[in-house]
Amino acid sequence: MPKDRAPTRIQKKNRAAILEAALNVFSAHGFRGATVDQIAAEAGLSKPNLLYYFPSKEAIHTALLSGLLETWLAPLHDLDADGDPMEEILSYTRRKLQMSRELPRESRLFANELVQGAPRIHDALSQDLRQLVDEKAQVLTGWMDQGKIARLHPYHLIFSIWALTQHYADFDVQVRAILGDEDPFEGAEPFIDTLYRKLLEP
Amino acid sequence: MPKDRAPTRIQKKNRAAILEAALNVFSAHGFRGATVDQIAAEAGLSKPNLLYYFPSKEAIHTALLSGLLETWLAPLHDLDADGDPMEEILSYTRRKLQMSRELPRESRLFANELVQGAPRIHDALSQDLRQLVDEKAQVLTGWMDQGKIARLHPYHLIFSIWALTQHYADFDVQVRAILGDEDPFEGAEPFIDTLYRKLLEP
DNA sequence: TCTTGATTTGACCATCTGGTCAAACTCACG
């Protein structure tokens, strides 16, 4: 294992390659379904070499998840209490949908973990995520109190945005099996936009 | 392997026990994450005994999925072109949400499969499911043409119902981590009901 | 260039896992 001095050029490169490869493999097969050999091959390293940079498969997975959590929650973080309510929410849904389109591996990585009971990120859920959502739910409630948007259960409103947007990344195969050649996001964007306009209109 | 005569009492009992156990294990850990030993233990059988009833792990999984597919699609099947549009759709969403509540293992079984690219049910998706959805999308389009419900992309409308309802089963841990003690379905039902009323109102 | 720490690897190991098999046991029915 590399000493904990400043990382060398090679360390940076290889660590990045491993995490990139791990994202591919874990998101496609889940934790249990991924093998260290697979990740090593994808990263262009031998297995022992990979294990020189990360002490175990679990450690790679953990590093990956915690490294991506911030990215994943950024759009919700950016929901601004001082912005225009309708615009803020619509822009949040658009960013989330865009992330489904551009970062589907990340979405599936979390989906894989969640659908199996999130054994490795349960803490992050009930700590960081919960706190963030509590905070933003209050923002939503504030807007409802001011009559700026329709009164709805704020938590379920947030869940609905997650469900609608992540569905396109997580269940991509199903969506494409049904739509055929049509680009899912082409239709999804205006649909979701319309949905929230109608739903939130006071 | 039992001969293909009429199944004996014991065969019925054990096959059922195996499928029940397999549903528990596969839905919680995915195909790769589940082990034959685990399923056997859960079914109260030894591993060789289990493999006397099903030739392989894969066979159990297949039997389970194809046996449940019908159940899973029944609510959409029942969407009646001759019924009242708004009532038909709302009752479909209610049934789907109820299934998330009462059959979460089934939902997660499919979710696990889909999120990993559905390697074992790709055919069912692009054949049976696609055909069913095509058919029901036409029903929806008909209602839109008649001005009975708002004009929307019919496929994305269906996706939205799947996403919103299955979210509560598939990502149960996340939902509960955020809601704490509150029953997710308590709030979800009126939320989803309101959502589709507002969305579909012509 | 030389040295020293960083990097890489072939060989190896223990465990897990899906699956097999022959032998033993049980059950239903004549």
Add this chain to the structure above:
DNA sequence: CGTGAGTTTGACCAGATGGTCAAATCAAGA
């Protein structure tokens, strides 16, 4: 009962998998 089909299991196997280690190779600063 007795018997043959149906059922169960302990022992076993081959391959996959996560992980280790000593030895070899490489890179960069003195």
